[in-house]
Amino acid sequence: MKLTFSTLLIFVASCAICLAQQTRKTDDGLLLEYYQNNRYADAFSYLKTVYTEPVTDAKELSRLAYTASMGGKLPDAENFYQRMYDRDTTDKNSLQNMANINLRRGNVFKAEGFLKKYILIDSGNFDVYKDLANFSIKRADIVSQLIYLQKANKLDSTEFDVASDLSDAYVRLLQFKQAEKVLSIAIAADPENIILLESLLRLASAQKKWPLAVKTGEQLLQAGDESVFVVTKLGVAYYHTKNYRCGVEVLMALPETSQTEVTAYFAAACYKQMKDQKNAIPLFEKAIKLSISPSTNTYYAEMADSYETINQLSKAQASYQKALLYDEKPLTLYFLANLYDVKLNDQKNAIKYFRKYLASKPDETAEKDYIAYGKSRLEQLTTKAK
Numbered sequence: 001m002k003l004t005f006s007t008l009l010i011f012v013a014s015c016a017i018c019l020a021q022q023t024r025k026t027d028d029g030l031l032l033e034y035y036q037n038n039r040y041a042d043a044f045s046y047l048k049t050v051y052t053e054p055v056t057d058a059k060e061l062s063r064l065a066y067t068a069s070m071g072g073k074l075p076d077a078e079n080f081y082q083r084m085y086d087r088d089t090t091d092k093n094s095l096q097n098m099a100n101i102n103l104r105r106g107n108v109f110k111a112e113g114f115l116k117k118y119i120l121i122d123s124g125n126f127d128v129y130k131d132l133a134n135f136s137i138k139r140a141d142i143v144s145q146l147i148y149l150q151k152a153n154k155l156d157s158t159e160f161d162v163a164s165d166l167s168d169a170y171v172r173l174l175q176f177k178q179a180e181k182v183l184s185i186a187i188a189a190d191p192e193n194i195i196l197l198e199s200l201l202r203l204a205s206a207q208k209k210w211p212l213a214v215k216t217g218e219q220l221l222q223a224g225d226e227s228v229f230v231v232t233k234l235g236v237a238y239y240h241t242k243n244y245r246c247g248v249e250v251l252m253a254l255p256e257t258s259q260t261e262v263t264a265y266f267a268a269a270c271y272k273q274m275k276d277q278k279n280a281i282p283l284f285e286k287a288i289k290l291s292i293s294p295s296t297n298t299y300y301a302e303m304a305d306s307y308e309t310i311n312q313l314s315k316a317q318a319s320y321q322k323a324l325l326y327d328e329k330p331l332t333l334y335f336l337a338n339l340y341d342v343k344l345n346d347q348k349n350a351i352k353y354f355r356k357y358l359a360s361k362p363d364e365t366a367e368k369d370y371i372a373y374g375k376s377r378l379e380q381l382t383t384k385a386k
Helices: 005-022 028-036 040-050 058-070 074-087 092-104 108-121 126-138 142-155 160-172 176-189 194-206 210-222 228-240 244-252 261-273 277-291 296-309 313-326 330-343 347-359 368-385
Strands: none
Touching: 028 040, 040 058, 058 074, 058 092, 074 092, 092 108, 092 126, 108 126, 126 142, 126 160, 142 160, 160 176, 160 194, 176 194, 194 210, 194 228, 210 228, 228 244, 228 261, 244 261, 261 277, 296 313, 296 330, 313 330, 330 347, 330 368, 347 368
16 A cells, blocks of 8 residues: 555554553552652642643543542642543533532532533433532522422432422421321431421421421420420420420520520410419510610611701701610710700700710710710800709
C-alpha cells in the first residue's frame, strides 16, 4: 500500500498518541498510600503529572474528578465531572457529583439545576427527590417542596425524614388526612423514631386531638426529648384535657430563657383553673411582656420623631406616649418633655416629663448634655410657674 507524505505524518502522529495513552501508567502503590492516609490533595497533584492534558479517557477523568473532590479541589473536580458529562449526557453519576460539589460550595441554585437534569434521565432516585425538596424549602418554594416530597415518599414510604417533612407540610396546608396516612406507615415501620413522633405531636395538636397529643408528648418526654416544642405542646394538651396540675408542672419546668408567651399564658391559665389567682396573675403579666417586642418603644419613638419633624405635633405626642407604655426609656421621656416645652408650650407637662427624665437615672456619660439641659430647663420652668 502506498502512503502519501501527509498520510504518513497523520499515521505517525496517531501512533504516538496511542503509545502515549498506553504508557500513562500510575504507581498504584503510591496512590494507595496517599488514599489510605487521606492525602487526597497530594494524590491529585501526582495524578496530574501522569494524566497530562489533554485528558480524554473516561477512566482518567473519573480518577481525577474523584481525587480532586476528596482533596477539596472543588473547582477542578467540577471541571472534570463536567467534561465526563459532556462526553455522555446520560451520565447520572457526574450530575450527582456536580450537585454535591456545588452544595459543598454553597451554590444551592446550581446544585438544584444538576439534580433537575438528573431526574429527566432517572425519575426513580429517592435521594435526588429528597435533596430537591430540601433545596425548595430553602427558597421558600412550598409547592415544589410538596411535589418532591410526595415523589420521594412514593419511592420509600418508611424513610422518616421525608415522611416527617411531608406530614408537616400537609399540616401547614390543613390536609390532616394525608398527614395521618403518611405518618401511620412510617411510624408502623419505626414506632420509636423521635422525628416521626414530633410530627405526630404537631399533627395531633393541629387536629385538637388532645388525648393523643398528651400520649405522644409523654412518650417523647420519656424518650428524653425535653425540647421547648415538645414541652409546650404537651402543656397545652394537658390544659385542654383539664389536667391543670400536670400542665403547670411541665410548663414551669422549662428554663427561664426558654419561656415564651405561649408557655407563660397556658401556665397562667392552668393556675387560674386551679383557683390559684396569686400565681396566675404574674404569669399573665409575663405572657403580655413576652408577646411584645422589646423594640416596640424604639419604633414608636422613631415614629414620633418623624411626626415632629414634619410638624404633626399631636401625632408626635401620641406616639411618644405609646412608646412609654411599652418601656419608659429615659430619652423617650426627655424628647416628650422637650416637645411639650418647645413645640406645644405646655409648661405643666414639660415640667412633669423633665422630672420623670431626671428621676429615671439616665446614663450620666452618654446623656451628659441632655441631663444638663434637663436640669437647667426644669429650674427655669418651675421658677416661671411660681
